[in-house]
Amino acid sequence: MEEKPTHAARSFLIELMLYAGLVVVYVFVVIAFLGNWLDALYEHHKIRYAFAALLLIVGQGVVLETVTTILLRLIRRRRD
Amino acid sequence: MDFLVSQTHISPFYLMIIGFIIGIFGGFFGVGGSFLAGPALFAMGVPMNFVVGTDLAHIVGKSIVAAKKHRALGNVDLKLGFIMVIGTIAGVEVGAQGIEWLKHLGRANVDQVVGIAFVVVLISISAFVAWESWQTIKMQRDREREAEMSGIGVRTLGAKEDESAFEHISRKIHGIKLPPMIRLRVSGIERVSLWAILLVAFVGGVFSGFLGGGAGYIRMPSMVYLLGVPTHVAVGTDLFEIVISASYGTLTHAIKGNVDIMIALVMHTGAAIGAQIGAASTEYFRGPKIRLAFVPLPLIGAAIVIYSLLSGKHLK
Numbered sequence: 001m002e003e004k005p006t007h008a009a010r011s012f013l014i015e016l017m018l019y020a021g022l023v024v025v026y027v028f029v030v031i032a033f034l035g036n037w038l039d040a041l042y043e044h045h046k047i048r049y050a051f052a053a054l055l056l057i058v059g060q061g062v063v064l065e066t067v068t069t070i071l072l073r074l075i076r077r078r079r080d
Numbered sequence: 081m082d083f084l085v086s087q088t089h090i091s092p093f094y095l096m097i098i099g100f101i102i103g104i105f106g107g108f109f110g111v112g113g114s115f116l117a118g119p120a121l122f123a124m125g126v127p128m129n130f131v132v133g134t135d136l137a138h139i140v141g142k143s144i145v146a147a148k149k150h151r152a153l154g155n156v157d158l159k160l161g162f163i164m165v166i167g168t169i170a171g172v173e174v175g176a177q178g179i180e181w182l183k184h185l186g187r188a189n190v191d192q193v194v195g196i197a198f199v200v201v202l203i204s205i206s207a208f209v210a211w212e213s214w215q216t217i218k219m220q221r222d223r224e225r226e227a228e229m230s231g232i233g234v235r236t237l238g239a240k241e242d243e244s245a246f247e248h249i250s251r252k253i254h255g256i257k258l259p260p261m262i263r264l265r266v267s268g269i270e271r272v273s274l275w276a277i278l279l280v281a282f283v284g285g286v287f288s289g290f291l292g293g294g295a296g297y298i299r300m301p302s303m304v305y306l307l308g309v310p311t312h313v314a315v316g317t318d319l320f321e322i323v324i325s326a327s328y329g330t331l332t333h334a335i336k337g338n339v340d341i342m343i344a345l346v347m348h349t350g351a352a353i354g355a356q357i358g359a360a361s362t363e364y365f366r367g368p369k370i371r372l373a374f375v376p377l378p379l380i381g382a383a384i385v386i387y388s389l390l391s392g393k394h395l396k
Contacts, residue, residue: 050334061141
């Protein structure tokens with residue numbers, strides 16, 4: 001019984017570290033790459049910028065949630 | 081990292097950590113976390129109009145994660161959520177127009193007026209929730225003591241059941257016969273006027289459009305104390321409703337030039353995992369304890385805004 005909380009905590013920490021690593025790479029490679037394009041859109045096409053902004057944040061929300069769910073399943077499968 | 085749209089320079093690690101902390105609080109309390117996100121961005125030198133719009137954008141992505149989790153837990157009253165969206169969107173537009181009016185008067189005015197409004201709202205909410213939560217916990221303890229003395233057993237509430245020291249207020253509001261009357265099965269409300277729901281949502285929307293974020297710090301207490309929605313359903317429904325109304329808020333503020341989506345995207349990378357942790361934790365706590373734990377958070381946000389306004393300094 002005492003092993004379960006330890007395993008759960010370890011799984012969570014592994015997930016967190018993997019996720020943190022992926023996220024850092026994602027921020028510096030993907031998001032930074034978008035900066036200039038978004039700025040140009042903001043300056044010249046506000047309506048397109050608005051929809052692009054919404055699509056990006058919704059898309060990222062779905063993608064990140066999927067990634068965390070998959071990571072958690074992978075880690076639990078390895079542990080079991 | 082340079083954020084060209086808002087012309088600010090902020091460490092992406094700072095944004096990710098802030099996002100993570102806000103994600104946990106957001107998933108747990110059912111609020112978007114703007115009581116911390118807004119002050120945190122302002123403290124980094126982001127102009128207030130961008131704080132308002134960017135925070136709205138950030139919580140769209142974050143709330144999708146948390147709302148999905150709460151939906152799976154059965155905490156979302158879809159009917160209530162869709163009705164509230166109508167009122168909230170109207171309120172958001174009114175709030176956004178307020179920001180535009182202040183922008184015409186100059187950036188200093190936006191920062192000062194919105195900053196002061198933020199501080200007043202946050203302190204008021206914190207004080208009220210502290211008082212109400214304490215009243216409810218005291219009421220429960222008195223009842224248990226009386227039951228012990230009389231030897232009669234007291235039915236303890238289940239983890240998802242709730243009570244509030246303000247139930248008499250929500251009962252009075254339920255008694256207002258202003259048709260159309262609505263039944264909210266998931267919330268356990270037999271009937272309530274549609275206009276009461278729309279008014280609560282509209283006021284929340286104004287705060288959202290003017291101060292940024294989802295204004296869950298207004299809407300969630302209003303749902304619990306005024307409409308009588310159980311806390312865990314208020315948490316989940318608020319998150320669900322925020323996804324839609326904050327999407328509208330993002331669009332309208334972005335068109336008005338108040339959203340730096342890069343900041344929102346970076347902050348959200350931390351929030352995504354925090355929200356899952358926060359949402360899962362609501363399984364283990366009852367209403368008054370969740371509300372009491374919420375109390376210090378708006379005060380921390382208020383302190384950050386006060387510091388930034390008075391000192392004129394920004395954290396780098």
